[in-house]
Amino acid sequence: MQNKNVLNICLPDNFELFTDKVIERGWVGDTGKNRREIAGGISKMEAHILATIITQNNVKKSVETGVANGISTLAITQAIALNQGRHYGIDPVQFQEHQGVALTLLEQHQLLENFTLCHGPTHIEAPKLLDKNERFELVFIDGMHTFDYKFIDSFYGDLLLDVGGFLVFHDLLLPSVKKLFRFIKAQNKYRVILTPELQPSLYRKGRFTAAAFIKRKPYWYFWLNGFCNLLVLQKISNTEPPWNFFNNF
Numbered sequence: 001m002q003n004k005n006v007l008n009i010c011l012p013d014n015f016e017l018f019t020d021k022v023i024e025r026g027w028v029g030d031t032g033k034n035r036r037e038i039a040g041g042i043s044k045m046e047a048h049i050l051a052t053i054i055t056q057n058n059v060k061k062s063v064e065t066g067v068a069n070g071i072s073t074l075a076i077t078q079a080i081a082l083n084q085g086r087h088y089g090i091d092p093v094q095f096q097e098h099q100g101v102a103l104t105l106l107e108q109h110q111l112l113e114n115f116t117l118c119h120g121p122t123h124i125e126a127p128k129l130l131d132k133n134e135r136f137e138l139v140f141i142d143g144m145h146t147f148d149y150k151f152i153d154s155f156y157g158d159l160l161l162d163v164g165g166f167l168v169f170h171d172l173l174l175p176s177v178k179k180l181f182r183f184i185k186a187q188n189k190y191r192v193i194l195t196p197e198l199q200p201s202l203y204r205k206g207r208f209t210a211a212a213f214i215k216r217k218p219y220w221y222f223w224l225n226g227f228c229n230l231l232v233l234q235k236i237s238n239t240e241p242p243w244n245f246f247n248n249f
Ligand SMILES: C[S@@+](CC[C@H](N)C(=O)[O-])C[C@H]1O[C@@H](n2cnc3c(N)ncnc32)[C@H](O)[C@@H]1O
Pocket: 040, 041, 042, 065, 066, 067, 068, 069, 070, 071, 072, 073, 090, 091, 092, 093, 094, 097, 120, 121, 122, 123, 142, 143, 144, 149
């Protein structure tokens, strides 16, 4: 694993992410009745950040919560296939709500053999992975967006993640994710990896910090809004705190 806390988007030569074209055309599925407009997936740039983490760190095993239309799944699986690795996707409604479009997308790009679908919610599927002693170097969290479900996703994500591995959250703009970030910061087990969008100028830092002060939020609260919707953390410790440890957040 790299030991830097700044990530610059850089993919291997001649490696083009399929998600660029899929996001540009705006739909997934096929020309039949399971064709769907893309809504709520990761952006092109976020796909490039995820693929950069995987290719630069030779990540071979990853898991995500929230497969849905499969945009993040496609980017992660394509990058991990380059490392001869495997990606796992947890989703309770891939066939009911999403008509299996993520699997169709992977099949269309010959990536189905590098992917395992865990069909169920995180609180049921993640314990099964733990039970099988599966270990991961990247966990991407983009499932149900309420605080309780996000907390469960990150709790199990942490248990499944090796030290040195990456815990990445989508939707940093959501209050539930910001709250969770405050909790994670207070545990001292992760460090923030800066992406290019998470490095505001001094002027903008000042403006956002002042706004946070007025609204009685932590100083970084609005930096995140202004610069990136993806939060990249790297696990730096596996140490369990004492039984009565509590840091306010
Ligand atoms: C924002 S979408 C994910 C988008 C996807 N990552 C992409 O980039 O295309 C969130 C999805 O999480 C899934 N989901 C809902 N509840 C979940 C749960 N309890 N555990 C895991 N996934 C869940 C649903 O399929 C829902 O559509």
